[in-house]
Amino acid sequence: MTRGSQRIGRYQVERRLGSGTFATVWLAYDPDLDTRVAVKVLGLNWSADDDVKRRFLQEARMLFRINDPRVIRVYTTGEDDNGCPYFVMDYVDRGSLEERITARSSSGQPFTPVEALATVREIADCLSVVHRVGIVHRDLKPSNALYRSDPSSPTGERLLLGDFGIARALEAGFKSTIVAGSPYYMAPEQAEETTAGLVDQRADIYAGSVILYELLSGQVPYPFRTISEIRRAQDAGQLVPLGQRRAGLPSTVLDVVERGLRVDPRDRYANVEAWIAALDSASAALVDTPSQPAQSTWVPTASLPGQSVPADGGDGESTWFEADDEELPDTPVGTASPQPIAEERSARLGAQTHRAPAGSVPLQPRRSAEPAKTSGIVTTPPADRATSRDPLEARSQLALLVLGLIVLAALGYVVVSVVR
Numbered sequence: 001m002t003r004g005s006q007r008i009g010r011y012q013v014e015r016r017l018g019s020g021t022f023a024t025v026w027l028a029y030d031p032d033l034d035t036r037v038a039v040k041v042l043g044l045n046w047s048a049d050d051d052v053k054r055r056f057l058q059e060a061r062m063l064f065r066i067n068d069p070r071v072i073r074v075y076t077t078g079e080d081d082n083g084c085p086y087f088v089m090d091y092v093d094r095g096s097l098e099e100r101i102t103a104r105s106s107s108g109q110p111f112t113p114v115e116a117l118a119t120v121r122e123i124a125d126c127l128s129v130v131h132r133v134g135i136v137h138r139d140l141k142p143s144n145a146l147y148r149s150d151p152s153s154p155t156g157e158r159l160l161l162g163d164f165g166i167a168r169a170l171e172a173g174f175k176s177t178i179v180a181g182s183p184y185y186m187a188p189e190q191a192e193e194t195t196a197g198l199v200d201q202r203a204d205i206y207a208g209s210v211i212l213y214e215l216l217s218g219q220v221p222y223p224f225r226t227i228s229e230i231r232r233a234q235d236a237g238q239l240v241p242l243g244q245r246r247a248g249l250p251s252t253v254l255d256v257v258e259r260g261l262r263v264d265p266r267d268r269y270a271n272v273e274a275w276i277a278a279l280d281s282a283s284a285a286l287v288d289t290p291s292q293p294a295q296s297t298w299v300p301t302a303s304l305p306g307q308s309v310p311a312d313g314g315d316g317e318s319t320w321f322e323a324d325d326e327e328l329p330d331t332p333v334g335t336a337s338p339q340p341i342a343e344e345r346s347a348r349l350g351a352q353t354h355r356a357p358a359g360s361v362p363l364q365p366r367r368s369a370e371p372a373k374t375s376g377i378v379t380t381p382p383a384d385r386a387t388s389r390d391p392l393e394a395r396s397q398l399a400l401l402v403l404g405l406i407v408l409a410a411l412g413y414v415v416v417s418v419v420r
Contacts, residue, residue, distance in 0.1 A: 008028060008078075009080065010031065011088065012031065013027075014026075014027045014036070017038060026041065036091045042056045043084070044082055056085060059087075059164045060077050063089065065133060066130060066135065069158065070158070071130060071161050072160060072161065072162040072163075073089060090148065090160075095147055096145060096146050097143070098141075098143040101214070110218055115215070117283045118283070119145075121279050121283065122159040123140070124208060125276070128272045128276065131271070137204050139165065140208060141185045148160060187202070187207065190203055200265070202265040202268045206265070206268060208275070209259075212260070216242060222238075242254055242258070250282070251285075252282045252284075252285040253282045253285065255282075256275075256278045259278070
C-alpha cells in the first residue's frame with residue numbers, strides 16, 4: 001500500500017484489521033462492487049523471499065480452489081505499488097470463536113454442552129468441504145473459526161474457516177520436514193519431524209477435538225510451555241479426562257472428545273464424516289438425557305489484551321518452525337498487540353491441574369484471577385486464625401486481662417504506702 005494514497009490496487013483502505021509475522025490484513029472498500037473486503041498484503045521485507053511468496057500465494061490458491069461459503073473466499077490477487085503481492089477475500093464482520101471464548105471467560109459463563117457441540121459440529125461441517133477437495137487445514141484453532149452475518153441463517157450468522165497459510169493438498173508423495181501449526185491445537189504427528197509430512201485429515205479432527213475440550217472445560221488439554229513438553233505429556237497419557245473438568249456430561253460426549261484426542265491418528269476417527277456422526281450422536285444424547293446441568297470446574301480469568309481479527313483470523317501466517325525447535329514462538333501471529341504465546345494462552349486458560357512431565361514448566365497465569373464463578377459450587381476459604389476464635393473464649397481472655405491490670409495497680413499502691 002502506498003502510504004499517501006491509502007489504496008491497494010483499486011481498493012480504498014479503511015483500517016488495519018491485524019498484522020502477522022509475514023502479512024497485514026486491511027479492511028478496504030471495493031468501489032466497483034460497492035462492498036467491503038479484506039485485503040491481505042505480504043510484508044515488504046518478505047516480498048523478495050521466493051519461498052515465502054510461494055506459500056503466501058498458495059494460501060490464495062487453496063481458498064480459491066475450495067470456493068464454498070463455509071470457507072473464506074478469495075476473489076482476486078495482485079501486487080501493490082511496492083511490488084508486494086496481495087489477495088482480496090471475504091470480510092468477516094462478526095469476529096472469531098477466539099473472541100467469544102475470551103468474552104465467556106471474562107464473564108465467567110462457560111459454553112453449555114449444547115452450544116459447544118453445535119459450534120464444533122459447524123466446524124466439522126466446514127472441514128468436510130475442505131477435505132472433500134483434498135486439502136488438510138493443519139492449523140485449525142478458535143481464531144481461525146470466523147463468523148459472518150448471514151440473513152438466511154436461523155441464527156443470523158454463519159461460521160466459516162480462514163487462514164489456510166499452512167494448509168496443503170493431500171497429494172501422493174508429498175514430504176516435508178517443516179513442523180508447522182499452533183502447538184496447543186497441533187496433532188502429535190505434526191510435531192514430529194519424521195511424520196510432519198504424513199499429516200492427513202485426522203490432524204484436523206484432533207484440533208477440532210481440542211477446541212471441543214476447551215469449550216467444555218475452559219482449558220486446552222495440554223497447557224505446557226514447549227512443544228517437547230506437550231509431546232511428553234501426550235505420550236505419558238497425562239490428559240486430564242474431560243469428565244473431571246466437567247461432571248454430568250453423558251458418556252457419548254466424553255467418548256467423542258476422548259477418541260478425537262488420541263495420540264495415535266489410527267485410533268481417531270478415520271475421516272470427518274465418521275467424526276460428524278459421532279458428534280451428532282453426542283448431541284442427541286444431550287437432548288435425550290434429562291439430567292442436572294453439567295457441573296464445571298471451568299475457571300474464568302481476565303480477558304486477553306489482544307483480540308483476534310475478524311478477517312481470516314488476522315493470523316495471516318501461522319507458526320512455522322523447524323522440527324527441532326523446542327521453545328514456542330515468542331510472538332503469536334494474528335494479534336493486534338503481540339504477546340508471548342504462553343502468557344497469552346494462560347491469561348485465559350486459568351489454573352491447571354496437570355502434573356507436568358519431568359523437567360517441564362507448566363503455564364503460569366498472567367495475573368491473579370478474580371474469584372472464580374463456578375457452576376453452583378461455592379468455595380469458602382479457611383477462616384483466619386485471629387478471627388476464628390469462639391466469642392465466649394475471647395470475652396474470658398479480655399476479663400482476665402482487666403483483672404490482671406487491677407491486681408498490678410493494687411500492688412503498686414501497697415508498695416508506695418510502705419515506702420512512705
